[in-house]
Amino acid sequence: MNGDVRRTVRAHSASIVCGMDKPSTFPFRFRERLYAAARLVPAVLRWPVTRLVAILLVPVAFCRAPGRARCLACQWALGLRFPAEDLRGLAPSALAAFTRARAEAFWRDGQVIGLTSGYRDAELQRRMFTEEVLRTGSVAAARHRVLPAEESSHVRGLALDVRPVEGARWLERHGGRYGLFRVYDNEWWHFEYRTAEPVRLPHPAEALRTRP
Numbered sequence: 001m002n003g004d005v006r007r008t009v010r011a012h013s014a015s016i017v018c019g020m021d022k023p024s025t026f027p028f029r030f031r032e033r034l035y036a037a038a039r040l041v042p043a044v045l046r047w048p049v050t051r052l053v054a055i056l057l058v059p060v061a062f063c064r065a066p067g068r069a070r071c072l073a074c075q076w077a078l079g080l081r082f083p084a085e086d087l088r089g090l091a092p093s094a095l096a097a098f099t100r101a102r103a104e105a106f107w108r109d110g111q112v113i114g115l116t117s118g119y120r121d122a123e124l125q126r127r128m129f130t131e132e133v134l135r136t137g138s139v140a141a142a143r144h145r146v147l148p149a150e151e152s153s154h155v156r157g158l159a160l161d162v163r164p165v166e167g168a169r170w171l172e173r174h175g176g177r178y179g180l181f182r183v184y185d186n187e188w189w190h191f192e193y194r195t196a197e198p199v200r201l202p203h204p205a206e207a208l209r210t211r212p
């Protein structure tokens, strides 16, 4: 995929959150102030505050996307709860599945799910793999935790590392309805968008032998 095509795909991915046809236009400075304020909220109050923010944002979201107001309001509220997360670069199908799944988790079961790591460019994945090789002392051992760029679903925009553990458990139980599956025994946080449920593998090093 050349640079222009990749940029187009990434821009499109960022624009389809909750079925929206435009990316978020929250003013940058206002958003930064909200993020700073969100960091001051004590841990015990984070869920009630996040839920209250989402409820207050529903009417605003309704003006933007009447059919998906709750999903969009949840997306905005979780953006404040997890200010470091970056949904850009995910494949459109994976992004849509993730945002819809975590909206259901949020509104129905009161469970927040944040993204720790989604799309990674090949250079970053190469660096991570090299560092893991140095840390573990061998390519074979490194592959148990990090795959080379050409094999990684993160580079293809189809993998999502999530948090917290409770959110990952929710996704493991219900994510299949959205095509999101946990695929490795040794990575509770790693999910992938698939069109069919994959065979669960002990670790990423097993991926090459069974990948369709």
Ligand SMILES: [Zn+2]
Pocket: 154, 159, 160, 161, 189, 190, 191
């Ligand atoms: Zn991962």
